[in-house]
Amino acid sequence: MNFFSHRQTNLLRARAAAFALAASASAFAADYVDLRRIEPIDGDAAAGAQKAAVCFACHGPNGNAIVPTFPKLAGQRADYLYHRLDAFKHADPKDPYVAQLPMLAIVASLNDIDMRNLAAFFAAQAPIAAAPAVAAPAAAEGETIFKQGDPARGVPPCAGCHGADANGVAATDSRQYLAWPALRGQNAAYVISRLNNFRDNLPHSSSNDFIMHGVARTLDDGSIQAIAIWLASLSPQPAH
Numbered sequence: 001m002n003f004f005s006h007r008q009t010n011l012l013r014a015r016a017a018a019f020a021l022a023a024s025a026s027a028f029a030a031d032y033v034d035l036r037r038i039e040p041i042d043g044d045a046a047a048g049a050q051k052a053a054v055c056f057a058c059h060g061p062n063g064n065a066i067v068p069t070f071p072k073l074a075g076q077r078a079d080y081l082y083h084r085l086d087a088f089k090h091a092d093p094k095d096p097y098v099a100q101l102p103m104l105a106i107v108a109s110l111n112d113i114d115m116r117n118l119a120a121f122f123a124a125q126a127p128i129a130a131a132p133a134v135a136a137p138a139a140a141e142g143e144t145i146f147k148q149g150d151p152a153r154g155v156p157p158c159a160g161c162h163g164a165d166a167n168g169v170a171a172t173d174s175r176q177y178l179a180w181p182a183l184r185g186q187n188a189a190y191v192i193s194r195l196n197n198f199r200d201n202l203p204h205s206s207s208n209d210f211i212m213h214g215v216a217r218t219l220d221d222g223s224i225q226a227i228a229i230w231l232a233s234l235s236p237q238p239a240h
């Protein structure tokens with residue numbers, strides 16, 4: 001059997017093309033991945049289950065992380081999960097931000113098929129609320145920014161890309177949206193840390209990272225916190 005599926009080969013080609021692009025446009029990191037025209041991943045959830053136990057230590061039972069600094073994986077889009085794993089796998093270990101990520105050691109022992117299978121497994125798990133919903137006053141402000149944005153500050157409505165119910169946009173019309181994540185019910189501390197990283201342009205390895213860098217640089221600390229509190233207060237549902 002050919003080890004590389006045609007999908008993997010396409011991805012490698014995209015990487016090579018991106019490398020050529022990087023040579024002429026130094027604004028892009030060398031291992032820049034274009035996620036605008038990806039194929040849906042084709043993982044085997046049952047095979048993924050065989051490798052998932054090690055993940056539960058940080059991401060909680062079946063991917064429902066209890067410790068709020070870790071992201072929940074249960075019910076997230078499989079394509080998003082796979083491309084995040086692939087990004088960790090190809091991240092530059094010499095980059096100081098990358099070097100401190102616990103995921104680096106985790107992906108070292110996974111091959112491409114394992115990552116597809118794990119993504120399919122976690123996407124198929126029922127998401128559950130880790131803690132009772134928080135009803136902080138800031139949540140109302142977060143909901144407004146999420147749904148309407150803030151034109152005065154150049155903040156786009158998050159709902160345009162993450163869905164009106166924060167559960168992702170239907171990816172049936174265009175492959176462009178396949179790896180766009182659902183956010184509903186995600187842990188607040190993780191969302192705050194990730195938005196801060198996007199704002200600082202970390203990580204910076206895919207076309208999707210660049211999209212979120214542009215969004216996050218319009219957000220101040222108060223907005224980030226309000227949005228995160230509102231998202232965490234929503235009852236989780238599997239992503240669209």
Ligand code: HEC
Nearest residue numbers: 051052054055057058059070071081084085102103106118
């Ligand atoms: C030692 C703790 C630890 C273990 C074990 C671990 N992870 Fe992670 N994982 C993290 C942390 C921390 C992050 C957040 C990284 C960041 O901020 O970008 C993360 C992020 C992720 C993400 C990105 C989630 C998102 O919403 O963007 C995926 C996917 C993921 N891990 C999958 C896995 C899988 C699959 C396993 C098991 C094979 C695993 N992790 C094991 C700590 C861990």
Ligand code: HEC
Nearest residue numbers: 071156157158160161180181191194208209211212215227
């Ligand atoms: C133009 C489309 C677009 C808009 C608008 C947008 N996002 Fe995103 N968002 C994305 C994409 C694409 C990703 C995936 C980035 C990646 O893979 O690194 C993402 C990722 C995220 C993540 C990371 C999720 C995870 O599990 O790690 C968070 C949090 C997030 N966005 C929050 C927001 C918020 C809050 C807003 C509104 C202020 C917003 N986004 C507006 C496209 C968008």
